[in-house]
Amino acid sequence: MQGLMQNAPLLISSLIEYAALYHGDREIVSKTVEGPIHRTNYRELNRRAKQVANALTRLGVKHGDRIGTLAWNGYRHMELYYGVSGIGAVLHTINPRLFPEQIEYIVNHAEDQYIFVDLTFVPLLEKLAPALKPVKGYIVMTDEAHMQKCTLPNAIAYETLIARESDELTWPVFDENTASSLCYTSGTTGNPKGVLYSHRSTVLHSFAVCMKDVLGVNSADSILVIVPLFHANAWGIPYGACMSGAKLVLPGQHLDGKSVYELLSQEKVTMTAGVPTVWLMLFGYLDQNPDAKLPDLQRVVIGGSAAPRSMIERFEKQFGASTIHAWGMTEMSPLGTTGNLLPKHAGTPFDKRIDVQVKQGRAVYGVEMKIIDDEGRELSRDGKAFGDLVVRGPWITAGYFKGEGGQILDKDNWFKTGDVATLDPDGYMQITDRSKDVIKSGGEWISSIDLENEAVGHPAVAEAAVIGIAHPKWQERPLLIVVTKKDMDVSREDLLKFLEGRVAKWWLPDDVVFVKDLPHTATGKLLKTKLRQDFKDYRFPGADAAE
Numbered sequence: 001m002q003g004l005m006q007n008a009p010l011l012i013s014s015l016i017e018y019a020a021l022y023h024g025d026r027e028i029v030s031k032t033v034e035g036p037i038h039r040t041n042y043r044e045l046n047r048r049a050k051q052v053a054n055a056l057t058r059l060g061v062k063h064g065d066r067i068g069t070l071a072w073n074g075y076r077h078m079e080l081y082y083g084v085s086g087i088g089a090v091l092h093t094i095n096p097r098l099f100p101e102q103i104e105y106i107v108n109h110a111e112d113q114y115i116f117v118d119l120t121f122v123p124l125l126e127k128l129a130p131a132l133k134p135v136k137g138y139i140v141m142t143d144e145a146h147m148q149k150c151t152l153p154n155a156i157a158y159e160t161l162i163a164r165e166s167d168e169l170t171w172p173v174f175d176e177n178t179a180s181s182l183c184y185t186s187g188t189t190g191n192p193k194g195v196l197y198s199h200r201s202t203v204l205h206s207f208a209v210c211m212k213d214v215l216g217v218n219s220a221d222s223i224l225v226i227v228p229l230f231h232a233n234a235w236g237i238p239y240g241a242c243m244s245g246a247k248l249v250l251p252g253q254h255l256d257g258k259s260v261y262e263l264l265s266q267e268k269v270t271m272t273a274g275v276p277t278v279w280l281m282l283f284g285y286l287d288q289n290p291d292a293k294l295p296d297l298q299r300v301v302i303g304g305s306a307a308p309r310s311m312i313e314r315f316e317k318q319f320g321a322s323t324i325h326a327w328g329m330t331e332m333s334p335l336g337t338t339g340n341l342l343p344k345h346a347g348t349p350f351d352k353r354i355d356v357q358v359k360q361g362r363a364v365y366g367v368e369m370k371i372i373d374d375e376g377r378e379l380s381r382d383g384k385a386f387g388d389l390v391v392r393g394p395w396i397t398a399g400y401f402k403g404e405g406g407q408i409l410d411k412d413n414w415f416k417t418g419d420v421a422t423l424d425p426d427g428y429m430q431i432t433d434r435s436k437d438v439i440k441s442g443g444e445w446i447s448s449i450d451l452e453n454e455a456v457g458h459p460a461v462a463e464a465a466v467i468g469i470a471h472p473k474w475q476e477r478p479l480l481i482v483v484t485k486k487d488m489d490v491s492r493e494d495l496l497k498f499l500e501g502r503v504a505k506w507w508l509p510d511d512v513v514f515v516k517d518l519p520h521t522a523t524g525k526l527l528k529t530k531l532r533q534d535f536k537d538y539r540f541p542g543a544d545a546a547e
C-alpha cells in the first residue's frame with residue numbers, strides 16, 4: 001500500500017524562496033573583489049537570482065546546460081548558485097587552483113555554455129579561451145564601472161547583463177532527480193572527474209547541514225564561509241543557510257589571518273568553516289595580536305584534512321569555541337561524518353575529550369559506512385581494526401559525469417572512499433592513512449605520481465619518489481627523494497628549476513634529498529610506507545619559521 005502524502009519534488013529553488021519569505025531581511029555580507037564590503041539580504045538574493053535566471057533563458061540556456069563559474073565566495077556567486085540551478089541548468093563550479101590545462105580539460109568535458117568569472121581570473125581565462133570551444137560567452141562578475149578591457153569573446157559585465165532583466169519569475173517545477181551542479185575532483189592520476197549533484201541530493205544534504213548534531217546551521221548563526229564555493233558546494237553551507245535563515249559572511253579572495261579575524265569580529269560570526277591551513281594563518285595573526293577577542297564565536301568546522309589536536313585545543317582555550325571536525329568528499333556532497341560529542345562525554349576530562357575530537361567523527365544520518373578488508377569483508381568496529389572505508393547513501397555519487405572511471409560502486413552500492421580508517425564502538429571514525437599517496441597542501445591536492453613522473457624526466461635522475469612531509473603552515477608539503485643515474489649528478493637547485501614550468505608553482509617540492517636507492521614492494525612499486533617511516537623525523541629547512 002502506498003502512502004497518501006504529496007510527492008512534492010525537492011528543488012533547490014525552494015530553499016531561496018523559503019529564505020526570501022521567512023528570513024528576507026537576514027544579511028549576506030561580502031568582501032568584494034572590487035574592495036568594499038557589500039551587504040544584501042535573502043529577499044534581494046532571490047530577486048537577483050531570478051534576474052540571472054531570466055538572463056540565462058534569454059541567452060538560450062536550456063534545461064541541463066552547464067554554466068561555469070570561476071569565482072571567490074561572494075554574493076554574485078550565491079546568486080548563480082540559485083539562478084542557474086533554479087531553472088534546471090547545471091552550475092559547474094570550477095576550482096581556479098587547478099592547472100590551466102586541467103581547467104581547459106574540465107570546461108571542454110563539461111561543455112560549459114557560458115562562464116561567469118571574477119575579475120581576478122579574467123587573465124587566466126583570456127589565455128585559455130581559444131581552446132574552450134563550447135563556451136559561447138563570458139560574464140565578468142562586476143559592474144560597468146569596474147569592467148576591464150578584456151579579450152574574452154562576447155564578454156559582458158554581470159550587472160549589465162542582469163539589469164535589463166525582470167525579477168519576475170515563478171521557479172519552474174521539475175523532477176527532483178534533475179542535475180543541479182557539477183564539481184570536478186582533482187584526483188591523483190588521470191584527468192579530474194565530474195561529480196554531478198541533483199536537486200534531491202542537495203536538499204537532503206541541506207537538512208543534514210542544519211541538524212544540531214551535524215553543523216547545526218540555524219537562524220541565530222552568522223556564518224563565515226571560508227571553504228570556497230568552488231570546493232564541494234562549500235560543504236553545503238550555501239544551501240543550509242537558506243534553509244535556516246543564517247546570516248552569511250563571504251570573504252572573497254583574502255584569507256590571510258588579519259582579513260579573517262576582522263570579518264569574524266566585525267560580523268559577530270558564530271560559526272565558521274574551513275581547512276586547517278586557514279586557521280593556522282589566523283593563529284599567526286592572533287600571536288601578533290594577543291588582545292584579539294572573538295566573544296561571539298561558538299563553532300569552528302574543520303575539514304578537508306585532519307584537524308591537529310593543538311588547533312582544537314586552542315579554539316576552545318582561547319575563545320571557548322568548540323571544534324566540529326568534519327570529514328567528507330566531493331563525491332559525498334560532501335558531508336560524511338562530524339565530530340560532535342555525545343551526552344556520555346559530559347564531564348570527561350579535557351585531554352580525554354580532545355582524544356575523541358581529533359577523530360573525524362560519527363556518520364551523519366543518511367550516510368551508511370563500514371570498513372572492509374582486501375576481500376571486502378566487514379571489519380570490526382572496535383577502534384583498532386583499520387580497513388578501506390566504504391560509504392553509501394542518497395547524497396553519495398553513483399558514477400562520474402559521462403561515465404568516466406566506469407562502474408564505481410560494488411553490487412550493493414558501496415562507494416570506496418580511498419581512505420583507510422578505524423571505527424570505534426561509539427561510531428567515531430578515524431582516518432589512519434590514505435590509500436592513495438596524495439599530498440594535501442593547504443586543503444588542495446598535489447599528486448605525488450605526477451611530480452615523480454616529471455622528476456624522472458631529468459636526464460640525471462634514475463628514480464624519484466615524492467612523499468608528503470608535515471608542514472607547520474600548509475599541513476603537508478612534497479619532499480622529492482631522488483636516485484641519480486650512475487656517474488651523473490644534478491644539484492637540488494637545478495632539479496627544482498627543471499620542475500618549474502612543468503608543474504604548478506605551488507606543487508614544487510619544498511626540498512630534494514638524494515639517496516642511493518629506494519625501497520620497493522614485491523611487484524616493483526615504490527614502498528611509500530617505508531619511505532614515510534624513514535623520513536618521519538625529517539623537517540623542511542626553515543619550515544618552523546612559518547609557524
Ligand code: AMP
Binds near residue numbers: 186304330334
Ligand atoms: P575532497 O574531495 O577534495 O574534499 O577530498 C576528500 C578527501 O579529503 C577525503 O577522501 C580524505 O582523504 C580527505 N579529508 C577530508 N576531510 C578530512 C579530515 N577531516 N581528516 C582527514 N582527511 C580528510
